[in-house]
Amino acid sequence: MTDATLTQTGREPRSAGALIGRRLLRWGLYALLCLFALYYLLPLFVMLTTSLKSLEEIRTGSLVALPREVTFDAWGKAWSGACTGIQCEGLRPFFWNSVMMAVPGVLLSTLIGALNGYIFAQWRFRGANLFFAFLLFGCFIPFQVVLLPMARMLGIFGLAGTIPGLIFVHTIYGLGFTTLFFRNYYVTIPHELVRAAKIDGAGFFRIFWSIFLPLSLPIAVVTIIWQFTQIWNDFLFGVSFSSAGSQPITVALNNIVNSTTGVKEYNVDMAAAIIAGLPTLFVYIVAGKYFIRGLTAGSVKG
Amino acid sequence: MAPILDIKHLYKNYGSTEILKDINVTIEKGDFLVLVGPSGCGKSTLLNCIAGLEEITSGSIEIDGRDMTHVSPKDRDIAMVFQSYALYPTMSVAKNITFGMKVRGIPQEEQDRKLSEVAKQLQIEQLLKRRPGQLSGGQRQRVAMGRALVRDPALFLFDEPLSNLDAKLRVEMRSEIKKLHHRLGASMVYVTHDQIEAMTLATKIVVMKGGVIQQIGTPSEIYNHPANTFVADFMGSPPMNLIPARAHSEGNGTKLEIDREGLEPIFLNVPRKDLPGEVVVGVRPEDLAEAGYRSGDTVQRAAIRVDMVEPAGADTFVTTHMGGKMITARLHAETVAHPGEMLDLEFDLEKVTFFEPASGQRI
Numbered sequence: 001m002t003d004a005t006l007t008q009t010g011r012e013p014r015s016a017g018a019l020i021g022r023r024l025l026r027w028g029l030y031a032l033l034c035l036f037a038l039y040y041l042l043p044l045f046v047m048l049t050t051s052l053k054s055l056e057e058i059r060t061g062s063l064v065a066l067p068r069e070v071t072f073d074a075w076g077k078a079w080s081g082a083c084t085g086i087q088c089e090g091l092r093p094f095f096w097n098s099v100m101m102a103v104p105g106v107l108l109s110t111l112i113g114a115l116n117g118y119i120f121a122q123w124r125f126r127g128a129n130l131f132f133a134f135l136l137f138g139c140f141i142p143f144q145v146v147l148l149p150m151a152r153m154l155g156i157f158g159l160a161g162t163i164p165g166l167i168f169v170h171t172i173y174g175l176g177f178t179t180l181f182f183r184n185y186y187v188t189i190p191h192e193l194v195r196a197a198k199i200d201g202a203g204f205f206r207i208f209w210s211i212f213l214p215l216s217l218p219i220a221v222v223t224i225i226w227q228f229t230q231i232w233n234d235f236l237f238g239v240s241f242s243s244a245g246s247q248p249i250t251v252a253l254n255n256i257v258n259s260t261t262g263v264k265e266y267n268v269d270m271a272a273a274i275i276a277g278l279p280t281l282f283v284y285i286v287a288g289k290y291f292i293r294g295l296t297a298g299s300v301k302g
Numbered sequence: 303m304a305p306i307l308d309i310k311h312l313y314k315n316y317g318s319t320e321i322l323k324d325i326n327v328t329i330e331k332g333d334f335l336v337l338v339g340p341s342g343c344g345k346s347t348l349l350n351c352i353a354g355l356e357e358i359t360s361g362s363i364e365i366d367g368r369d370m371t372h373v374s375p376k377d378r379d380i381a382m383v384f385q386s387y388a389l390y391p392t393m394s395v396a397k398n399i400t401f402g403m404k405v406r407g408i409p410q411e412e413q414d415r416k417l418s419e420v421a422k423q424l425q426i427e428q429l430l431k432r433r434p435g436q437l438s439g440g441q442r443q444r445v446a447m448g449r450a451l452v453r454d455p456a457l458f459l460f461d462e463p464l465s466n467l468d469a470k471l472r473v474e475m476r477s478e479i480k481k482l483h484h485r486l487g488a489s490m491v492y493v494t495h496d497q498i499e500a501m502t503l504a505t506k507i508v509v510m511k512g513g514v515i516q517q518i519g520t521p522s523e524i525y526n527h528p529a530n531t532f533v534a535d536f537m538g539s540p541p542m543n544l545i546p547a548r549a550h551s552e553g554n555g556t557k558l559e560i561d562r563e564g565l566e567p568i569f570l571n572v573p574r575k576d577l578p579g580e581v582v583v584g585v586r587p588e589d590l591a592e593a594g595y596r597s598g599d600t601v602q603r604a605a606i607r608v609d610m611v612e613p614a615g616a617d618t619f620v621t622t623h624m625g626g627k628m629i630t631a632r633l634h635a636e637t638v639a640h641p642g643e644m645l646d647l648e649f650d651l652e653k654v655t656f657f658e659p660a661s662g663q664r665i
Contacts, residue, residue, distance in 0.1 A: 192388035195355050200402035200449075201376035210401070214392035 051075060051270035058266050074267035078275055082268050084255035087244075091272055094252035098232060098279075100163050101248055105170040106227045112171065113178020113223060114216060118208050120179065121186035122194050132183070138176035146173075147240050154241060161243030169241060170231045177230075178223050185219040186212065221287050229280045249276045304367030306331050306457055306489040307352065312361035314344075314351060314513075321347050322513045325361070329491070329506060334483050337493045338500040339510035340536070345493045346461055348510070352491060353459050354378050366456040381450035382459040385466065387442045389434035389449075396421075396430040399448045420448045440471045447482075460492040464499065476502060497537045501525065509533050526653055531662035534584050534655065540632070543585045546625040546659060549577040558583060560625050568604045568624065572651055577665060584655035587619070590631035593646035600652040605644045620645065 046063060051074050053067040061068070080090040119125075120132050150169060151160065159165030189212070197207045238248040247255075253276045257269050305328045314322040322344045329335045337345040350356040352363060354375035362371045370378045389398050396417055403413045421427045424444045434442055443463065450458055463479075464472045480503055483490060494500055500507050501521045509516040509524060509532075517529035528534035534542040547558040547570075556577050560568040570583075593603055609628070612619040618637045621630050631647060639645050656665040 190386050190388065192384040192386050193390065195350075195353075195375075196382065196384055196388035196449075197390070197401075198355065199353060199375045199380065199382050201405040202401070206405060211390050211392070 047270045047274060051078075051267050051274060053267055055263065055265060055267060074265070075271040075275070077265075078256070078268045078272035082256045082265075082272060083259060084252050085259050091249055091252055091256070091275055094247055094249045095275070097163060097242075097246055098249040101166045101170070102228055102231045102279075105167045105174065105231045106224055108167065108171045109174030109178050109227050110220060110223045113175055114182045114213065114220070115208065116175065116179040117182025117184075117186050118212050120183040121189070122191065122212075123204070132179075135176050135179050138173065139180065140176075143173065143236055147236070151241065161241065161246060163242075163246045165241055166237060166246065166248065169237050170234065173237075174227050174230065177226060181219055181223045181226070182216070185216065189215065225284055225287050228283045232280050252276075304364070305329060306333065306366055307335070307491065308362075308364040309352070310362045310364075312348075312351065312363065313359045314347060314356065315359045320513060322351070322358075325515060327508060327515070327518065329489060331489055332487050332505075333489055334503055334505045335491045335508065336500040336504035336506070337491065337508050337510060338495065338497055338536075339516075341495055343510040344513040345495075345508075345510050347513075349459055349461055349491060349493045352457075353380055353382050379456040380459055381453040381455040381457075382461065383446045383450050383463045385462040387434070387446040387463075387466075389442060389445055391434055394431055394433060395426065395437070395445050395448075398434065398445055399452055402449065402453060416452045420451045423451065424448050439467050440475065443467065443475055447479075456489065458488055458490040460490065462493055462495070465494070465496070479503065498539065501537070507537075509536060511536075526655075527664070528584070528655060529664055531582060531584070531657050534657070538586065540587050540619065540630045542655075543583075543587060543590070543624075543627070543629045544657070545583045545585065545627055545629060547581055547583050549579055549581050551575065562607075562624055563626075565607060568606075570602050570604070570649055570651065572654065574656075577656060578658065580659050581665065582657040582659050582662075584657060585649065585651070586653065587630045587632040589650040589653055590629075590633075591648045591650060592633055592637055593648055595634075596648045596650050598650075598652070600650055600654075602649045602651065603646055604649060605646050608639050608641050608643055608645050610641055611639045 042064075049065070049067055050058060050063075052070045052072070053061070054069065054071055054073070057068060078091055080092050081088060082090045084094070116135070120128060154160040154165045154168070157165070157168070159168055193211060194207055197211055202210065232248075233250065234248070235250045235254070238251045239254070242248065242251060253272050256272050307327065307329045309325055309327045312322055312325040313320065325348060327335070337348060339345050347356060351358050352365075354370065354373060358371065362369060364370060365378055365380065390401060393401065399420060400413045400417055403416065417430070418427070421430060424447060426441065426444050426448060429437060429441055429445070434445065437445065446463070460479075464475055467475060476499060479492075482488075483503075492499075492503060501524075504521055506518065507521055507524045508518050511532055517524060517533045519527075524533060524537055528537065528542065531544055534544060545560055547560045550557045550559065552571070554575065555571055555573045556575065558570045558572060558581070560570070560583070562568065606622040606624070606629075608620055608622060610621045612621070613635065616635060618633045618635055618639070619630055620633055620637070620639050621628055623629065633639070657663065658665055
């Protein structure tokens with residue numbers, strides 16, 4: 001009892017100092033976080049402002065200054081007039097190439113991943129762990145290693161240099177992660193659900209389609225965001241397995257930036273880079289909302 | 303008429319571990335069979351084998367006269383209620399109940415008719431549009447039963463359906479299941495680890511331990527004539543008192559001598575001649591009464607030292623030590639007893655059971 005009173009009174013003078021210390025720590029923390037935020041956001045700021053300036057202003061003004069006169073000329077040129085090598089049609093055709101590649105690639109890899117995950121989580125079979133380990137290995141394999149064999153395979157399939165070829169490659173290499181996501185989500189669903197459905201007379205695909213897929217919104221959104229970001233931002237496969245007509249936007253962006261003759265049009269380069277990055281940002285913002293909504297709607301724990 | 307369920311020499315192994323050993327069970331139409339035992343005794347596995355959710359290693363299963371040993375679950379003419387209810391989370395209550403009929407391609411009018419019939423029966427009409435997530439535990443339980451009822455199967459299977467409910471609701475649903483069984487005259491197999499559920503619901507009980515059937519019988523057979531000390535100990539709350547004793551042949555009966563620590567041994571006379579020198583005497587707590595309440599040839603009086611008094615409302619439980627074991631007596635609520643003091647008890651030996659000490663089997 002006396003011990004307790006002693007420590008309590010002993011703490012009195014210390015607590016004032018502790019309070020100041022805590023406050024200092026808190027402010028130090030904020031300062032550090034602001035510094036990091038600035039560090040991250042400054043390049044974006046420079047990109048945005050530069051893309052809105054004229055070439056004249058870029059040459060004369062400061063890098064971090066706001067544009068004196070806002071002009072969207074650079075955006076227009078990046079979209080439909082910039083030269084990628086000998087062609088001068090801007091990013092537009094390549095943007096659509098990327099859409100044609102990313103949308104089926106995302107949907108296919110997500111759907112197959114869901115099916116794989118459903119099998120691994122709910123229909124255990126002999127050697128399932130080994131198969132799953134191989135699939136996981138696919139997540140971490142360096143893609144440079146597979147470039148040559150994959151080029152050979154695409155040649156055999158007659159898909160070399162085409163958008164379907166790119167869809168194929170992205171679907172295959174997305175499966176590791178999509179399977180992992182869905183499998184980890186589906187293992188939390190009680191096996192009794194499958195058993196009940198079996199007794200109700202439903203088969204393998206019926207159970208997947210009627211019971212598991214409707215439950216999957218939250219994880220599907222996560223997977224779609226992940227896959228879309230991966231496929232849209234991919235450069236290595238794009239540059240290796242495409243031909244002139246099927247290049248994705250990342251490759252075109254590289255060509256725009258590298259093939260300028262004469263004066264380097266920084267404003268066009270910046271605008272092109274932002275255009276190339278916008279869809280992933282858009283998907284994240286739109287789907288991110290559904291992600292949170294899906295999390296709460298999916299809380300049907302029994 | 304063929305039995306509704308006929309299991310012969312069923313074995314189930316996982317790798318080299320035997321989960322179920324030589325299971326033989328038969329039930330007739332309208333029977334309520336309860337599989338009871340401690341967790342890990344194989345009762346749920348047996349139910350899953352009956353449902354066809356688990357392959358059996360050897361033996362045969364017949365349902366309603368047809369061999370179902372290798373038939374898939376959907377063609378076994380069964381319906382099952384699961385412990386977690388296993389309702390489809392994204393479907394409404396109505397869709398949950400009709401899912402099976404939809405899969406089987408039963409016409410819409412028929413589905414609607416059966417749905418409203420079952421909903422009325424279970425009083426869940428006002429819940430049909432809700433999702434399982436919006437229901438309470440008891441309501442989910444009803445929906446799970448509704449899903450089984452619409453099938454109108456030859457055999458209902460229940461896998462610990464009440465274990466997720468709170469105590470009050472459990473008693474309520476228990477009597478509802480019993481009523482349902484009476485009304486439908488349906489045949490049911492019910493798994494539980496709760497011996498009270500087993501006693502109240504069953505027409506026939508199978509007590510299991512370690513994948514082996516210990517005893518099959520009516521509730522009263524199981525309760526009054528347990529086949530071994532495991533069944534005696536498992537069924538009944540508090541369990542049957544199992545008192546080690548020495549038997550001395552005397553006249554045309556046997557004198558039992560029960561040791562006590564620090565007190566004279568207790569001597570009881572039983573009119574049996576066939577007992578070995580060492581026995582375990584099985585006496586139900588309610589067959590130990592205060593002096594003066596029982597009469598008859600089988601009642602014998604002895605003074606015991608009270609260890610503990612537990613008033614439980616309707617009864618008062620008094621414990622003492624005999625033969626190195628804790629012994630419980632179920633006495634009247636108004637019994638006056640104090641720990642450490644002596645109390646006169648009457649041993650009603652009419653229903654006494656004797657077990658062999660080594661094997662635990664009934665003599």
